[in-house]
Amino acid sequence: STSKVLQSYMTREVTTETEIGQSRFTKLVPDLQGIDPDDAFSSVPYEKGFNLLYSVQQKVGDEEFEKFVKDYINTWKSKLITSLQFKDFVMNYSAHFKKKLQDFDWDRWFYAEGMPADKPKFDTTLSKLANDFAHRWTTAGAGEIKPTSEVGKEMRAAWNSWTSQQRQYMLDQILENSEKQKMPIAVLQDMDAVYEISITNNAEVRFRWCTLCLRSGADFIVQNAVSMVTSQGRMKFTRPLYRELQRSEARGARDAAVRTFLKNVNFYHPICRKMVAQDLKVKQNNKQxxxxxxxxxxxxxxxxxxxxxxxxxxxxxxxxxx
CATH class of the missing domain: 1.20.5 (Single alpha-helices involved in coiled-coils or other helix-helix interfaces)
Structure with missing residues (x-):
């Protein structure tokens, strides 16, 4: 389930970089000639890198991969390593590795834009119910699922028993669907009534919920999103939420994006501040x-x-x- 969440997050991150004209930064080894490295900062290398490692693990087997990880750490601790050095270390680690990875397309993993060509296969056992419920929400009409209904109680009981990753995965599936068709605001209100997501303190869940509601133009979520971008400064949450605020049709969202950023500009790390200012097309006044x-x-x-x-x-x- 955790793996499925990471892959869903990576899909969204790659899509986002493409939308803002930065698809070249979806490569694992981007060409940064003449480019400020800060401009290429995103979650893509983390999530795409994870998928690469998991692909290697599946090909060589869990036991062999665990041995490799220990030797890798012992060999390279306190040292720097390039992508090509990592590739050489992997391919020359053992005869078993060389045999199992002889057809592994490193060039496509390193230098191709977007999602990897050969996605690793994940165990979907824990994500199946979350996926089913996501489908039910995306096909539900207003008022169909209420907290007091049998299905509403079933969904709430499952939600309460799920890990954070399972909750994230369900919201990721709904977010993916919302790129084709916006969720009706009335259905989002039904979701909130069943799960009480708007009062969650889980940053990962809250981030996805704010994003989903902003995309549908829900007025009720604007203050929640503003509160989130001003109560923490992690760029993985802050930058996308400012973008969603700016392009949302929710009342006051666009004005709130610029106004909130300017008011809290010194709260953010310089890299985060620079990237958000770039997204919002806000010029920083160096003199001030x-x-x-x-x-x-x-x-x-x-x-x-x-x-x-x-x-x-x-x-x-x-x-x-x-």
Missing amino acids: GWSWLGVSAVTISAYLVWAVWRIRSRKCPIPFVH
Whole structure:
């Protein structure tokens, strides 16, 4: 189930990079000649890299792969390694590896855009029910599934028993469907009544829920999304949510995106700040950004000079203390 969640997340991330004209950054080894590496930052290398490793594991077998991982860590700890060095290490690890991976298409994994050509197969046992419920939600009409109905109770009981990954997976399937057809706002309200998702503190679930509702233009989710982008600064959540706010048809969402970002601009890591500003087409005012630091430096310098004078005059350097 965890693997299915990761693959779903990767699919969405690759789609997002393509939508904003950055499909070249969906390669595992992108060409960064003349490009600021910060501009290429995304979750693609993490999730696509995971799929590559899992493909290798499936081909060589779990036991052999576990031995390899231990030797890899012992060999390369405290060192840097390039993609080509990693490939050579894998292919030359043992005769078994070389035989099982002789047809492994490293070039397509490394240099092709988008999803990998040979997706690894995952065990879908734990994701089946989540997938079934996702389908029921995407085909339901307003008022069909209520918290007090038998199906509503069944869905809530399953939700309560699921891991976070299973919940994420169900929402991922609904999100995938929403790219073709928006979820009716009334059905989203039914979902919220059954699961009470709007009050969750799970960042992964909350992020997906906010994204899903913003895509449908649900007014009720705007404040929740704003709260999320201002209560944490992880770029995997913050950047996509700002994009969703900006293009959402929910009332006040577009204005809230720019207004919220400008108000909280110094809250974010410089890379995150730069990327969100780029997405929202907001220019950073460097003069204003440096003005406070300049005033602070002058103030501190003046205080130090004054404190030295007080010490030389045998007075306490802290004002109003005698």
